[in-house]
Every structure is written in structure tokens, then in C-alpha cells.
Amino acid sequence: MPDPATYRPAPGSIPVEPGVYRFRDPHGRVIYVGKAKSLRSRLNSYFADLANLAPRTRRMVMTAGSVEWTVVTTEVEALQLEYNWIKEFDPRFNIRYRDDKSYPVLAVTLNEEYPRLFVYRGPRRKGVRYFGPYSHAWAIRETLDLLTRVFPARTCSGGVFKRHNQIGRPCLLGYIDKCSAPCVGRVSAEEHRRIVLDFCDFLAGKTDRLARDMEQQMLAAAEELNFERAARLRDDIGALKRALEKQTVVFGDGTDADVVAFADDDLEAAVQVFHVRGGRVRGQRGWVVEKSGESGDSGKQLVEQFLTQFYGDQAELGGAADEATNPVPKQVLVPVLPDNAEELAEWLCGLRGSRVQLRVAARGDKRALAETVQRNAQDALAQHKLKRAGDFNARSEALQSIQETLGLADAPLRIECIDISHVQGTDVVASLVVFEDGLPRKSDYRHYAIREAAGDGRSDDVASIAEVTRRRFQRHVADVERPVVEDGKARRFAYPPNLFVVDGGAPQVNAAGAVLDELGVTDVAVIGLAKRLEEVWVPAEPDPVIFPRNSEGLYLLQRVRDEAHRFAISYHRSKRSKRMTASALDQVPGLGEHRRKALVTHFGSVARLKSASVDEITAVPGIGVATARAVLTALGGTPESVPSAGLGEDDQQTVSPMTDGGQ
Known part of the structure; x- marks a missing residue:
């Protein structure tokens, strides 16, 4: 393990300006990234007395083999550079606020021709709009069940959509009017996208306009004596109201804000965030992270690290088109303001594109919600300690057992x-x-x-x-x-x-x-x-x-x-599997790569292709009757008898390789 004295910078060589620094291990891997108002003051603190450092910080300093720094002009530049380096190098001793995969969200795939609504867990992707996260997946399914009668958008997977498109019949949801059935052409791609965008507007908080429009349509239908349509609209309005009742109103003034709270001990910190949009709690997230051991980890430093990493990651996923789903809200309520609160607010304003308030909730509804979020953070930390105590002790014992039994110098981390x-x-x-x-x-x-x-x-x-x-x-x-x-x-x-x-x-x-x-x-x-x-x-x-x-x-x-x-x-x-699929179709004379790919894409698998008829195979562009029979023979199927009357000479011959797209 390196001695910190071997790589400590010479006295007076470290600049006093603000900047960002990196510790590297002897193999050159970045293991820690930090920033400071004065690089000299901060870096000298790492080498002053190792006994006074926190255990995690002491381990980092003794693991490192070199330190380097970059001087910047302002603290806003330092915030951005620190975030970029943490994201690029993923240092093992830095706190990383990664999305908690235990929270499901409602995803809308706006990047597809026919957008889909579904429950999702995992990392965010560009071109997909997310609502939540929710506490439970069943809450999303209940919301979808209520709203798809009003907004009959597609909820099926790609495979199901393709299969019903091929057979020309909608699924059960299409028959009970909970899906507009774009798979069979009941609505066009533009009409289906309009339904999905109305659904997104409703979840984004634009509920009054939609409810008002539906009430006007209901009254108009009643005046025209179209009582069936009026009754359907009445039921739809009721479904919208029931969906709204599931979201708690916390701010009567319709404020958009994120409320952040922390609970920590000497080693770990729990973070809870409530997302409030239009005065309603739209989602909740939580993390439990290992503290880095810096002197400011107990409060202000935790707030600064969380804000830079969380909102930096959210902004990189792509901004939203409206206020309600912008990844950075108008207000961010934190338990304590960091020392560089003004620079942080300026940086958040740049991410949002408009003014952002960073402040502490002092009284009223915001104070009450902040206390609720704080209680959630404390409960999350307590549950984490109970759940992970056995796991952490077992892992430590396992590594120590391997080290002692094999006679290793250090534990095999x-x-x-x-x-x-x-x-x-x-x-x-x-x-x-x-x-x-x-x-x-x-x-x-x-x-x-x-x-x-x-x-x-x-x-x-x-x-x-x-x-x-x-x-x-x-x-x-x-x-x-x-x-x-x-x-x-x-x-x-x-x-x-x-x-x-x-x-x-x-x-x-x-x-x-x-x-x-x-x-x-x-x-x-x-x-x-x-x-x-x-x-x-x-x-x-x-x-x-x-x-x-x-x-x-x-x-x-x-x-x-x-x-x-x-x-x-x-x-x-x-x-x-890829080799077997390729080898089976390779045996067909005159079937080149492009048409092999077209067949597998059309039927979805070789098994379905094997069970298809000659007529179904010839429906694929570029496939004639002789080629269809040869495909079934190669796959072990039994080509059916097809009359040759009415077929052209070209249809009764195997296509030569030169006609298959240049194969």
C-alpha cells in the first residue's frame, strides 16, 4: 500500500485558487474527485495527520499513488467539472446517487411510432417520458386501469403488438375499448400519438382543461339525445376524478418543488426526495449511500453532493417540453443551505433554463412536508441498517476468511x-x-x-x-x-x-x-x-x-x-442459437442474407417460420413459391401442394443468388 508521503506535493506548489482535484491509485485509476475553494488548504488537510482522518478518507489517501488538480475561475465551473469527472471516472471513494431500482415508474415511449404505456424499473433512457416513481407497481397498474378507458393508448409489448398486427385481430383490451387498437389500424399513428400526449398532459397536471372539455362534450351529447355517448363521458369523468384522488394535495398554491431530506450516522446517509408538481406529490425516490468521510459530510456537503449529481444526471437525460415535467423544478427545498448556495442556484438555473429557488422550508405547508420527508429518511436509514447488518458482516467475514486461509497480504477486495x-x-x-x-x-x-x-x-x-x-x-x-x-x-x-x-x-x-x-x-x-x-x-x-x-x-x-x-x-x-438459426436457412439454395433476415423478422422466429404455410411465406416481399417450399424443406416442414396454374415462369423457379439484393 503506498505511503502518502511519497506522492505529497511539494510545499507551496499547490495553488490557492479554487479548483477540482483527483486522487489516482498506483495503476492510474481515479479513485476520488473533489473540489475546493482553496486547493492548497483542502489538499494539505489530507496529508497533515492521517490519524485524524475519517476511516474511509484515510483508506483513500493510503490507497492513492498520486494527486493532480485543475484550477478554475469560478465555483460554478468547479461544480460542473467535478460532476463531469465523477460521471466519467466513477471513482470508488465518491458518493454516487444512483436511481433506486426498487421504485417503479410509469414509462411512455414517445420515441416509438406507436408509443406504449408500461411499468418500468431501471435506468432512464432518452426519448422515453417517465412519471413517478411510485411506491408500488400495483399503484401504476391501478392508475393505468382507470385512465386507459379515457385515454385508450397501447400498453402491450412489441411482440404482442406485432403478432396482432399479423393476424389482423386486436387483443382483449381492444375489444373492451381500453385500447384504440392501432395494431389493426383502427386509429392512425397520428391519432394514437394525440391520445398518448393527452394522457401525458393529464399526468403532468393539466387536469382542469381535460375535465372541462369532457364535461362540455357530455352536455353536448345529452342535448343531441346521444345518451350512450353522454353516459360514457360521464363514466370517463368519474375515472379521472378517482385517479386524481390517489394523488395527495400538499400545496394549495400549485407549487412545483422537490423536497429533500437526509438522515445520517457516522458511516452512511439516507436521502429522500418528494417530487411535487402542481401542488400534488407526483413521486418519491430514496437512496442510502456510504459517506466519504469528509468533514462536511454531516450536512452541507451532503446537500451539495446530492444536488450536483442528481440534477446533473436528470438534465443529461433530456429536458421536458413543459414546466410540469422539467427535471429541475422551480423550487428545491433542502434541510440546510450549503456554503456555496448562490453558485449552486446559478448552476441549477442553467440546467432548467429559468430561475430556480434553493431554500430551507421555514413554516407552513412546506415546513410540514419537509418534516414528513425527514421522517421517511430516518425510517429508510433504520430499515437499511436492519437489512444490511447481516449482509455486511457476512461479506467482511468472508473476505477475512479468504485472506487468512490463503495467506494473502490483504483482503481480496x-x-x-x-x-x-x-x-x-x-x-x-x-x-x-x-x-x-x-x-x-x-x-x-x-x-x-x-x-x-x-x-x-x-x-x-x-x-x-x-x-x-x-x-x-x-x-x-x-x-x-x-x-x-x-x-x-x-x-x-x-x-x-x-x-x-x-x-x-x-x-x-x-x-x-x-x-x-x-x-x-x-x-x-x-x-x-x-x-x-x-x-x-x-x-x-x-x-x-x-x-x-x-x-x-x-x-x-x-x-x-x-x-x-x-x-x-x-x-x-x-x-x-444464432449459429443454428443461420445454418438452417443457409441450406436453402438462392436464399441470400437479406431475404433470410426478412423471413426471420416477419415471422419472429424460425419455429414460427417452420409452421407457416407456403402462402404465408410468399407474403414476404421477394419470396416466391419455389423458395418458400425450399425453406420449409430445409427446416424439416412439409410443403403443401400448391397448383401451378396461373403462376408465371419466374414464380415456379428458384430465385438465383444474384437477384437477392446483390447477394
Whole structure:
């Protein structure tokens, strides 16, 4: 572990101006990004007395191998640069406010020709409009069930939409008038989009206009003695009112605001945000993050870090077209104002495009809601402590058990594992999975297609293990020799593991160890985990290391190995499926790539193509009767008898390869 004194900047060399700084580890990976009004004052605090630093900060300083900084003119520039660097490098010691995947949202895919409404969990995507998040998925489904009778928009998946388009009949929702059935052409794309936009306007708070228009239409229908339409409109208005009742009114003046609250202890902080639009609570979000250990983490620093990261991420997803869904509201209510509140407000104004108030709720309805959000944050932190206590202790015990049993110098905070998958030596692939602090880091997972096949056509797991190990660590060696950043992009995979695990026994682990020796990699421990008796093998050792059967360390190694096995099998199945699909249609004479793709796209799968009739296949542009029969014969189907009368000569012949789009 590096000594901070070896990379401490010379006295007087650090500027006193404001700026942003980066700590890097000995491999060049950025591990922490921070900003300061005075770079000299802030950076000197890291090297003054390590014993006085918070544990997480002390670990960061002792992990780092260098520090660098960039001077800026204003604090607003520093805010923007700090946010950009945190997003680019994803430093392990920075707090990251990522969207809590446990909260579902209502998504509207405005980027599709026929937009779809559905329940969604996960990262936000451009071109999709989101409402929420909601506390429960059933709340979204109830809202959809009420509103689709008023706004009959599409809610089905792409596969269902395509299937009903092919068969020419709508689904059940189309028959009961809860979908306008654009799949069968009941409405045009423009009419369906207009329905979806009205739905979005309603959820965005423009409810009075819609309800007023529907009441006028109901009265007009009654005057025309069209009582069926009037009754339908009456029921629709009732559905709108029931949907509105599900959203609590908290601000009578129709204010748009985000109310933020924190609850923290020495190690972690819980954040809760209530999104209020048009005076109603439209959604709620929550995070629990590990504190960085900075002196200001207890209040003002937490507010500053949250505002820059959360609203920076929201603004990058694309601004909304109206006030109600702008990612930055008119007001942001926080428990305490940070020292640079004016600069933060100016930065938020730039993201929104208009004035933003950053203030503390002092009295009235806003104060009452702020206290409610604070109670939610306290409850979230308490629940997190109860839920994660066992998990955190188990992971710590597992890492310590592995370190002690294998005699490692440090606990293996980063573990990588590789596994090979194949069927009798065909479609040989490998997977590499990564665990950090006992948890999977899926952004660093990798797939490998094995290049060096065995000469006898059978799988050679030892050679495959050696190949994957060489490719992985050749990349690492090359990255260490090159600059850390190329073309403005950071290399996220240049960080080596503390422990490298292979799925197998002595032959496999010896092959991996020989490759590391060949490449000169000496700071990575290598082990093999055999499935039969769960023995742990070490290179060049005649006997395995035996973990106790109830060891937390063995459980963690098994989870890592099983995850690598799952990841390898998934890749192998997808690769084999593509090969089998291609090989089946490759046997058809005169069927080129473009028409093969057209067939699979039209029917959705080879199984459906196999069960289709000649007439159905010839409905695909460019496919004649002879080609359709040849396709069914190649897939093992039975071509039906089709009369040749009335068919042209070209329809009774196989199309030559030169006629298939230049194939």
C-alpha cells in the first residue's frame, strides 16, 4: 500500500485558487474527485495527520499513488467539472446517487411510432417520458386501469403488438375499448400519438382543461339525445376524478418543488426526495449511500453532493417540453443551505433554463412536508441498517476468511473469476465476472469467444483457461504502459484483481499461473475452485487448500464461481442459437442474407417460420413459391401442394443468388 508521503506535493506548489482535484491509485485509476475553494488548504488537510482522518478518507489517501488538480475561475465551473469527472471516472471513494431500482415508474415511449404505456424499473433512457416513481407497481397498474378507458393508448409489448398486427385481430383490451387498437389500424399513428400526449398532459397536471372539455362534450351529447355517448363521458369523468384522488394535495398554491431530506450516522446517509408538481406529490425516490468521510459530510456537503449529481444526471437525460415535467423544478427545498448556495442556484438555473429557488422550508405547508420527508429518511436509514447488518458482516467475514486461509497480504477486495462453456467442443466461450467488496460489479463483466480451438475438434479447457487469462492480463499490462486516459475517455478495466479464480482443479490453475508468470504479473493471487469436493487449488502446490464447509469465505467463492458459470452459459446459448438459426436457412439454395433476415423478422422466429404455410411465406416481399417450399424443406416442414396454374415462369423457379439484393 503506498505511503502518502511519497506522492505529497511539494510545499507551496499547490495553488490557492479554487479548483477540482483527483486522487489516482498506483495503476492510474481515479479513485476520488473533489473540489475546493482553496486547493492548497483542502489538499494539505489530507496529508497533515492521517490519524485524524475519517476511516474511509484515510483508506483513500493510503490507497492513492498520486494527486493532480485543475484550477478554475469560478465555483460554478468547479461544480460542473467535478460532476463531469465523477460521471466519467466513477471513482470508488465518491458518493454516487444512483436511481433506486426498487421504485417503479410509469414509462411512455414517445420515441416509438406507436408509443406504449408500461411499468418500468431501471435506468432512464432518452426519448422515453417517465412519471413517478411510485411506491408500488400495483399503484401504476391501478392508475393505468382507470385512465386507459379515457385515454385508450397501447400498453402491450412489441411482440404482442406485432403478432396482432399479423393476424389482423386486436387483443382483449381492444375489444373492451381500453385500447384504440392501432395494431389493426383502427386509429392512425397520428391519432394514437394525440391520445398518448393527452394522457401525458393529464399526468403532468393539466387536469382542469381535460375535465372541462369532457364535461362540455357530455352536455353536448345529452342535448343531441346521444345518451350512450353522454353516459360514457360521464363514466370517463368519474375515472379521472378517482385517479386524481390517489394523488395527495400538499400545496394549495400549485407549487412545483422537490423536497429533500437526509438522515445520517457516522458511516452512511439516507436521502429522500418528494417530487411535487402542481401542488400534488407526483413521486418519491430514496437512496442510502456510504459517506466519504469528509468533514462536511454531516450536512452541507451532503446537500451539495446530492444536488450536483442528481440534477446533473436528470438534465443529461433530456429536458421536458413543459414546466410540469422539467427535471429541475422551480423550487428545491433542502434541510440546510450549503456554503456555496448562490453558485449552486446559478448552476441549477442553467440546467432548467429559468430561475430556480434553493431554500430551507421555514413554516407552513412546506415546513410540514419537509418534516414528513425527514421522517421517511430516518425510517429508510433504520430499515437499511436492519437489512444490511447481516449482509455486511457476512461479506467482511468472508473476505477475512479468504485472506487468512490463503495467506494473502490483504483482503481480496476485488475478485475476478473465469469459466468456460461449450457443447462437445463447439461454440467455446468464456466469461469473466468481477466482485468488489463481496458484491458483483456487473459493469466490468466480460465475454470471450475462444480463438485457439483444439486440433482434434474437442474442447481443451486448460488451453481455453490459458487463452482467456492471457487476453485479460495482456490488456492490463498494455494499459499500465500507456497513458491512463486516451481520447478523453477513462479506461475502466485497467484495475487488476487481488484474487483471480478459475473454475477447475490443478491443471487449470497451473495454466493460469504460468500465463501470469510469463507476463510478469506478480501482484495477483491465483486459485482454482474444483466442483467435485470444492477444493481450492494453488499453482505448483501438490495438495489443495480445504476451506471449512460452513466457511463464509467458501460461500463467497462459490457465489463468484456460480455467477461466472451462469454468465458463460447465457453467452454460449445466445451464440449457439444464432449459429443454428443461420445454418438452417443457409441450406436453402438462392436464399441470400437479406431475404433470410426478412423471413426471420416477419415471422419472429424460425419455429414460427417452420409452421407457416407456403402462402404465408410468399407474403414476404421477394419470396416466391419455389423458395418458400425450399425453406420449409430445409427446416424439416412439409410443403403443401400448391397448383401451378396461373403462376408465371419466374414464380415456379428458384430465385438465383444474384437477384437477392446483390447477394
